[in-house]
Amino acid sequence: DIQMTQSPSSVSASVGDRVTITCRASQGISSWLAWYQQKPGKAPKLLIYAASSLQSGVPSRFSGSGSGTDFTLTISSLQPEDFATYYCQQANSFPPMYTFGQGTKLEIK
Amino acid sequence: QLQLQESGPGLVKPSETLSLTCTVSGGSISSSSYYWGWIRQPPGKGLEWIGSIYYSGSTYYNPSLKSRVTISVDTSKNQFSLKLSSVTAADTAVYYCARWEIAVAGTDYWGQGTLVTVSS
Numbered sequence: 001d002i003q004m005t006q007s008p009s010s011v012s013a014s015v016g017d018r019v020t021i022t023c024r025a026s027q028g029i030s031s032w033l034a035w036y037q038q039k040p041g042k043a044p045k046l047l048i049y050a051a052s053s054l055q056s057g058v059p060s061r062f063s064g065s066g067s068g069t070d071f072t073l074t075i076s077s078l079q080p081e082d083f084a085t086y087y088c089q090q091a092n093s094f095p096p097m098y099t100f101g102q103g104t105k106l107e108i109k
Numbered sequence: 110q111l112q113l114q115e116s117g118p119g120l121v122k123p124s125e126t127l128s129l130t131c132t133v134s135g136g137s138i139s140s141s142s143y144y145w146g147w148i149r150q151p152p153g154k155g156l157e158w159i160g161s162i163y164y165s166g167s168t169y170y171n172p173s174l175k176s177r178v179t180i181s182v183d184t185s186k187n188q189f190s191l192k193l194s195s196v197t198a199a200d201t202a203v204y205y206c207a208r209w210e211i212a213v214a215g216t217d218y219w220g221q222g223t224l225v226t227v228s229s
Binding site: 001032034036038043044045046048049050053055087089091095096097098099100101102103 | 144146155156157158161169171172205207209213214215216217219220221222
């Protein structure tokens with residue numbers, strides 16, 4: 001099974017800061033990685049798919065990069081509404097077994 | 110606009126079977142472009158993929174839950190369902206149904222989630 005490890009598990013930042021979250025796969029997954037944002041009491045929201053493609057309607061301050069085993073999600077200039085928990089999810093395998101990372105909580109400094 | 114809605118009991122006794130249904134509206138479940146699946150989140154914890162189903166009925170399960178999980182689809186009702194047997198307190202979670210777009214390789218639509226508590 002492919003395991004996904006995110007770092008850090010939590011991060012504190014201020015409005016306007018640039019933040020990077022990392023996700024590492026236990027084996028190569030090409031570019032089959034998605035990123036989600038989840039706010040308390042809400043379902044996750046798809047931000048990035050195929051490692052670097054921005055989902056429709058998502059602000060351009062969100063970007064993704066990476067391939068193989070190492071991936072990053074970058075928020076270029078934090079806005080108040082960006083404070084949430086972020087998850088990566090691998091989508092490489094067939095049969096489809098879409099493992100999530102453990103999450104990164106982005107908090108206000 | 111596509112909508113997914115979970116339904117089912119909010120309280121299940123230990124050792125019994127948890128049963129949930131997801132009703133899809135605003136689109137057809139019988140599309141070759143999507144998997145339909147279940148994801149859960151224990152209180153205060155992360156997301157766990159439970160399993161997925163294709164409209165043809167092909168199923169894919171998390172190996173850690175495979176022995177207890179059954180996912181089925183009813184295309185005539187535009188619904189798919191989850192059964193999780195022999196539940197314990199560790200199965201207490203918010204359960205989400207969701208759509209996975211194969212070409213995008215992402216879960217683009219989610220239900221609002223339903224809390225299922227396992228307790229006697």
